[in-house]
Amino acid sequence: MRAFVGVLLVTMVLMSACGAGDDGASPADAAAIDAAAVDAVPLDGAPADAEPLPEVTAPMLALGFSFSCLLHPTGRVKCWGDNSSGQLGLGDTAARGDAPGELGGALPWIDLGTGRHAIAIAGGLNHVCAILDDHRLKCWGSNGHGELGLGDTAARGDQPGEMGDALPAVDLGAGRTALAVAAGEFSTCALLDDHSVKCWGANDQGQLGQGDTVQRGDDPGELGDALAPVDVGSLHVADLGVGYYFACVTSDEGDVRCWGSNSEGQLGQGTTQRRGDDPGEMGAALVATTFGAGRFVARLGVGRFHSCAILDGDGALKCFGAGTSGQLGQGDLQSRGDQPGEMGDALPVVDLGVGRTARGLAFTQSDVCALLDDDEVKCWGNDFYGQAGQGHRSRIGDGPGEMGDALQPVPLPVGRAVRQVAGGGEHMCALFEDGGVRCWGFNDRGQLGQGDTETRGDDPGEVAATADVALY
Template identity: 25%
Template sequence: MRIRTAQWRSHRALAFMFCALSSAGGMASFVGCASDTNGTESTEGTADGATNHVEASDGPESPDAADASSDVADSGGFADAGSPLTVKCTKSPCPVSLSAARGTYCALLDTGRVACWGDNSSYQLGQGADSGIQGSDVPLEVPGVEGAVAVRGTCAVLGDGVVKCWGQGNFLQANGPRPPATTNVAPSPVTLPIPPAMGISVTSDVLDNLGGCAALVSGELLCWGYFVWYSVASGPKFLDAGGTPYADYSPTISILSDGHAAVDVMVGPTSFARDERGVIWSWGAQSSLGRVSSMNLDPYPMPISIDGVTSFDASAANACAVARGQVYCWGGYDTILFATPTLIPFDVAVVSVATAPTLVSKVNPHGFACAITAKHDLYCWGDNSNGMIGNGTRTTLELVPVKVDLPGPVATVRPTSNQVCAVLENGELYCWGLGRKTTPERVVFQ
C-alpha cells in the first residue's frame, strides 16, 4: 500500500483502551467493552495525543458497513446470543484466557501474570536463554510480565497498552531493511517499540512468516515485517504485513478506509482487522479473504459480508466468526474450501468461536474449530486425527459439531493444530489431543 499524509482525528481516550482490555477474554480478545470473550462494542472518548501521520489505501473505496452486509448477514440469527462467562477462580492463580503459538500454550492468569507450557524450542516459555530450550508440561510463569490484561501467541498486552513478546517472531528489535531469511528470537520478554495498543498479532513461523500488526489505542493499525504467499505458478512471494510485496522491516501506520477504528487484528498470509462496529476487514492471499476478489493477492483492506460480528478468530488459513449467535467459517490453502463465509449449523446460539491452524488443502480439506454456546457448552468439529474432538476417538472426521463432555460451564477455549484446551467458569483447565487423552484431562496450575 502506498502512503499519504492525513490528519487523523484525536486519539481515543486511554479509557477506551482500559475498557477494551479489561475483559481480557479468550485468545482472540483485545477489543473494546466486549459482550463476549472476543469483544463487541467499544466506548470512545478523547485523549491526550498528537496528530499522527497515517497511511490510507489508494485502492477501491470501501462500501459502508450496511452495504458490506450481504445474504450472509441477512440469514437470520438468534435474538440474544448472550455473553461468554467470566472466569471466577476458586483457587489462585488460575487461567482466565488462553493463547497458543508453535506448540506452546500461554494463559493469562487472574494475577495479571502469564504462564506458558509445552514446546520451548524457540524459547516460547520465556524463561531466558540460561534456562535452555527444554519444554515443560507444567505451566511456568513468564518472568518480567506483570499487569497483563490480554495475551495472544507469545505476546502480552499490559494495562497501559505496552506490548511485551518473547519466543520467535518479528518484535521490531532492529531498524531498517532486513532480508526475509532473517529470524528473531527473544528468550526473555522484550518490549515492542510501538504506541499503546489494545490488540497484537505476531506470526512466529521459522521462515515463512515474520511480521505483525497492532491495533493501536488511537484506532490505527501498525504493521511490519513480511509473510509468504505461495503460488503454484510462480512459487513463494514475500509480502509485507499489509499484503503488498515485501519492501523493508520498518512498520507502517494505516487506518481503515472508511475511518472506523480497528480494535483487533490477526495477521498471516491473509490478514484481518475488526472495527468497533463488528465489521471484519481482510487483505492478502485470496484463498482466505472471505470475500470475492479478482486478485490472487489483494492488498486493499475491504469488509467481509458479515456485520455485527461479536466473536472472530483466524489461525493460518482458517477463519470463523460469530454474528447474531450464528457461526460462519471460511478459508483454505491450495484449494478454496469455503471461499466466502459458510454457515455452520447450530440449534442454539453461539457466543464465541476459535479455530486451529490445521492444514486445509486438497489432501486434507477439513480444518478444525470449537465454539461455546449460550448454554456455555463446548462443541468442536473438523479433523479428528489427533483426537481433538474430545469424545475418545481418533481419525474420525466430524463435519457436524460434537459436544465435548466437560465437568462444568465453559468460559473460553483454544485449539491448536493437534490439541485443545478449555477453561471452565471456575478456572479449571482441561486439555486433550496429541500427547494426551482423547477425552479432557485436567491441567493443574501451581
C-alpha cells in the same frame, strides 16, 4: 464496541487468540477487574495464609503451535509445552509439561519486568506477545522474521537475562500504546490506542498491509514512527486477528476487511488474489468481507486458511476459506469465498444444533471449535489427533449428517461453565470460569500440560478422564 476473536492459528494458526474473551469483553476492557472470574493465588513459595495478589485483569488463554499460555487474573503469565525458541519465556529452551514434576509450583511465572503485569496475551507459531498494564507491548520467542518487533532477528527468552526489565518493549511510535495484539506464524499486529493498526514480521504474502512484500522489524529503524499504519480506509478498527500469512480487522459496526494470503478464499472476497502485496490494494480499494444483507460481525476468528464469523444479533456462525478437512462445517470438502457469489447471503450458516448459537471460537490448523450459548463446546474438521475431542481420529463436517444435533459436544465436566476455548497447532484448551484449564489433542511437546507426551481425545473416554493442567 463489538468483540472480535483474533485466533491466531498459524501453521496452525493460532487465536487467538488474541482479542476478546468469550465473556464478550472487548480488548480495551481486558484490564478491568473481574472479581468473579478466578480466586487469586499466592506467589510461589508464599505460605498458604499469605495475602493473595489482587485480581487486576480478566483471565485468558493463548496457544501457539505446540505450547499453551495462561494469563491469570493477577496479571501473571505461565506457559508450557514446546520451548525450542524460548517461547515459554524462562531463559532456556527446555520444554515444560512433557515430563512429571514440571508444572504446578515448579513452573515459574514469566518475568515481565519490575512491577509489571499483563492485561492481554497472544500466541504465534513460536512467539508470544503481552500487553502490559501500562499498555506497552513486549514479545518473546522466535524472531527469524522480526516478528518480535525489536529491529533484529535474535530470539528472546531462550537465554538467561533476556526477560524482565532486559526485554525491550516494541516501539509502536511516539505516544502510541497497544489496545490489542494478535500473532501469526511469523508476524504480529497490534491495535493502537488511536485505533490504527501496525503489523511487522514476515511479509511475503502482503500480510503487513504495506503494498509490498518487504518484511519489517528485522532491522533497526523499521518500527516506531517509521512503520506506517495499515491503510484500512475510513474503518474505525475495534479489533484484529492474524492467521497464516493473512490478517483481518473488524470495525465498531461489525464491518470486516482482510488482506494478505488468499489461496483458499480466506479473505472472503470471492477470489484467490492476494491483497496488500502490491500498491493500490489497501485503503478504499480493500474489498469488504460480507455475510448477508443487514448482517454484521460480532466476533471474527481466523485460522490457518479459514475464517469464521459469529454474526450480530442471533449468534449465527458462518465459515469461509479452505474446506478441505470439513472445517467449514458444511458436510463437504469445498472451499468457500474463493469464487464469486459464495459470500454474503450465499454463504451457509453452520448448523450447531437446534436452538444453539455461538459465543466463542477457536482454531487449530484445520479444525474449528465453537463455544455455544449453553456453555458446551462443539468441534469439527480434521481431527487427526483427536483435537475435536470425540474419541476418534476421523474428520467431522466433511459429510452429510455430521453437524447439528448429530455432533456431540466435547465431554468436558458437567457443571463447570466454560469461559474461553483456544486453539493451537493441533490441540485445544478450555478455560473454565473456576480458573481451571483442560487441554486435548496432540501432545508431542507437553502442550496439554499432563506431564507426558500422550495425545488425548483420539480414543474414547480420554477427554473426560483428562485432569486439569496443574498450574499452581
